[in-house]
Amino acid sequence: MKSIPKQAQVVIIGGGVIGCSVAYHLTKLGWTDVVLLERKELTCGTTWHAAGLVGQLRATKNMTKLAQYTSELYATLEDETGQATGFKQNGSISVAPDAGRFEELKRGASMAKCFGLEVEVISPREAREMYPLLNIDDLEGAVFLPKDGQTNPIDVTQALAKGAKMGGAKIFENVRVCGIETKSAGTSGARRVSGVEIEHTGGSETKIISAEIVVNCAGLWGHQVGKMAGVNVPLHAAEHFYIVTEDIGLPSNLPVLRDPSSWIYAKEDAGKMLVGCFEPKSKPRPLDSIPEDFSFGQFAEDWDHFEPAMLNAMHRIPKLEDAGIHTFFNGPESFTPDDRYILGEAPELSNFYVAAGLNSIGIQSAGGAGKVLSEWIVNGHPPLDLWDVDIRRFHSFQGNSQYLKERIEETLGLLYAMHWPFRQSETSRGVRKSVLHDRLEKAGACFGEMSGWERANWFAPEGKAARYEYSYARQNWFEASASEHRAAREKVALFDMSSFAKFMVQGRDAEKVLNRICANEVAVVPGKAVYTSWLNERGGIES
């Protein structure tokens, strides 16, 4: 084994697609003293078995930008590194069997246009012209994204690792991080990371690597690695399934197919078809049930669990009815309480960064996530608004394993569920309740979740159920909200502010400090309130 250094500017924990992408991008920014540690072999956790779909449209502009960048990177990585990636852009078709889903797809298509993606809304017949195996009997319409693609996750990770090494990074396999070293970061009791403790079977004597910066890219082990550092990384593994058929002679230019209402996706794989699913109720997998030496591993088949998705797939792609099954795959992926990944510097520990909890989009996110996290590390702040995925959005209760297990049962399926506006989580509710909760309930409150609080979002009138009826059209609570609004403007309204954070700022310089971070003048007479943004040192809005 080559000798492990005793010191590095950056230590990255985990050699999956995310860790390798962070290493690659740090070296691109000129940081060459980078060491990546992998407990077994590169890609051996989740990355090796990913289906390899690389879509580009995400829920927000910035997230789409990152996915777009990933595609651009994968398209050029082979030329740059000499390592093949298997990346191809055959496009993707998403189909809708009912008006609600078609509405959602069309809304997605409008967003895609605004975000600069090529997109076409197509008829069922046009979809079948592009995808001859498709049963279109019950389809309303479809959307085609010509630049979506697929890749080989192992090869793309190896290409990133090779690129990182070409840029000066050092990669060590069979080295497990077993502890995080910290030191005081000043007088306020704050702490910063100072290195990692390692275990390995090689000949090197190094037991501790001192480091200015440590990046936790440990995938489903990210929660555990976070714990070593006293950092909350709320993610939980779930079992994730696909099958691969025998060779059925599929052409290599077949687009990826998604039928979210049937929970399924399908891609061509060397003449075979890979069919995966995002079922509405997933199977969470506690970390302590995954063996310590898990490497290129998988879990037992569960046909009972997969069968409903398979039946849906056979309805949509009838050719599957007589295709032999070559592989049944069941492997782990980590999911987060809100289906968004976890990125950024941990609030509990300076210079300890996290990139984990990829919610089954780690391959398509790796390029963008690795790039922006590297810029964040090098410049000390994120290069764009990354609040969607910022680790600081989480609360400590979200690291609770029971909370996570229950919530993850729901979040896997949300990838393909209808993305209704105002949708409320159904699991792990009731964590925090206001002292007025029972009275609000009696008054007809329909509760939503905000930072774990049950917040009264609106009040149902006498005789009506306090329940959301999700829709893209006018909301069922429109009138209820209007009457509250009128009461607040014309009569009296009482607001329960329990779910809002409150800070007590006191002392001689309280006003000065607040006026520095607030965009508005806050020096007002006692009893007055000021509505204002909070700014960061660059004048950007933080809150």
Ligand SMILES: Cc1cc2nc3c(=O)[nH]c(=O)nc-3n(C[C@H](O)[C@H](O)[C@H](O)COP(=O)(O)OP(=O)(O)OC[C@H]3O[C@@H](n4cnc5c(N)ncnc54)[C@H](O)[C@@H]3O)c2cc1C
């Ligand atoms: C069935 C399935 C299909 C999927 N399909 C797709 C898809 O089509 N498109 C897509 O974008 N995504 C897909 N994904 C998701 C994707 O595979 C993951 O999001 C991605 O691989 C996560 O990468 P990672 O680097 O975070 O984790 P990992 O690949 O698990 O890497 C983490 C690494 O950290 C190492 N490690 C852990 N602890 C330590 C330690 N203490 N010290 C040193 N090393 C440590 C592990 O050994 C591991 O190699 C799929 C996932 C599954 C399960």
